[in-house]
Amino acid sequence: MSAAVQAESFLEMLAAERGAAANTLGAYARDLRDLESFVAQAGCAMADADAGVLRDYMAGLAQAGLSPRTQARRLSCLKQFYLFLSREGLRTDNPAALLDAPRLPATLPRFLTEEEVDALLGACDMPPDDGRRWLAARAALEILYASGLRISELLALPRRALTGDARMLLVRGKGGRERLVPLSVQARAAAEALATRDQALRSPYLFPGRDGQRPLTRQGFDRILHDVALRAGLDPARLSPHVLRHSFATHMLARGADLRALQMLLGHADIATTQIYTHVLAERLRAVVEAHHPLAGGRKGAGGQGNTSS
Structure with a gap:
């Protein structure tokens, strides 16, 4: 062979x-x-x-x-x-099994503040030039931020995902693994508004592309996200679908979510992947302490008037 x-x-x-x-x-x-x-x-x-x-x-x-x-x-x-x-029986061993992996630099995921996410969602409610474009933007942002989906998972969502009154979405993730994620009331309402607008397309997808028979492309979504960022007064370079996923995870942990539950929501096969967000929170806590603790950066005015000998 x-x-x-x-x-x-x-x-x-x-x-x-x-x-x-x-x-x-x-x-x-x-x-x-x-x-x-x-x-x-x-x-x-x-x-x-x-x-x-x-x-x-x-x-x-x-x-x-x-x-x-x-x-x-x-x-x-x-x-x-x-x-x-x-x-396959073509070798008796795996010669690469014991090779050392290169040491990867520790990088913390970028994320938005809760106020910046609110600004993005609010930007979708501005008087639009293209009403459907902003309905799609609102639905996508609501679902991404409410559930932490990957962009590939979002764009592959079938239209039938909204069938009935289900409050959960069945998502097919990496490796074909399926998981259930919650669908907030706001996300469902935004998705239903988009589906109603797109009814004439008869598309099998919740986020259809131009011809209706294929899903919206990643590039098409990136252009929508770019325009939303500009309307919200944010630098488009700071925004991506993965940043929204990171924002979802970071905000969930900050508000007390369990790490194991977050692993299930994000669809991580290994909890070690999810644990990067604990580093994000540790970094945020360190910054808060340095900014607000009275002893941060050295004792300012240590002793005050009491430094004078009596």
């Missing part, structure tokens, strides 16, 4: 069994082509590469200046690819 056929079979498995996104499949395909070129120069076939060859490959990525996140994705691809070959 050639390297190209092995790679194709691996990618087909990821798509069929794990529901891998198109972007992930495209990135892994490029990663495997790059690996194939490297191992060929090392004088061996991709399926026969040992841990030493793969270690040299990863070292070369760092020397070439690839970011730690890109290196980590490449390593993830290698581990999954060689595990696949092992399970």
Whole structure:
């Protein structure tokens, strides 16, 4: 079996069994082509590469200046690819299993304040040039902020999601995993207003694109979000669907939500992914203490008048 056929079979498995996104499949395909070129120069076939060859490959990525996140994705691809070959009987081991992952920089997610979210929602109520555009904006923002959906999950929502009086949405997330998320009264009302406006399109999607038979594209939604940000007086560069997801999670924790419940709402397979938001709260608490505690930054005027000897 050639390297190209092995790679194709691996990618087909990821798509069929794990529901891998198109972007992930495209990135892994490029990663495997790059690996194939490297191992060929090392004088061996991709399926026969040992841990030493793969270690040299990863070292070369760092020397070439690839970011730690890109290196980590490449390593993830290698581990999954060689595990696949092992399970298919094409190898007896996984030579990438013990390779060390690059240390990733600690980055805290960006999020909006509650006042900024209110400003965004209020901007959708301004006298519109295109009434439907702002109905779609209001419905999308209400659902994203009320439920913490990923943008791919939002745009894939079927129109039938609003059937009946259900207060929950059934969402299909990463890897085809399904979960239930709550739908607030305001979010449901906004979504129903949009569905009523779009009735003539007969679209199967809650957020239809121009022809009605396909969902709104990510690029189309980004343009709507850009315009809403401008109307709300916010810098569009600070706003994205993922920022709204981070804002949902941060505000939920700040108001006392349980971390495990938040993991379920966000659809995280591992609670370690959810725990990043505890760092956000810790950073906020530190800033509050530094800004307001009387001993922050040194005791100002320590002793006051009492410094004078009597």
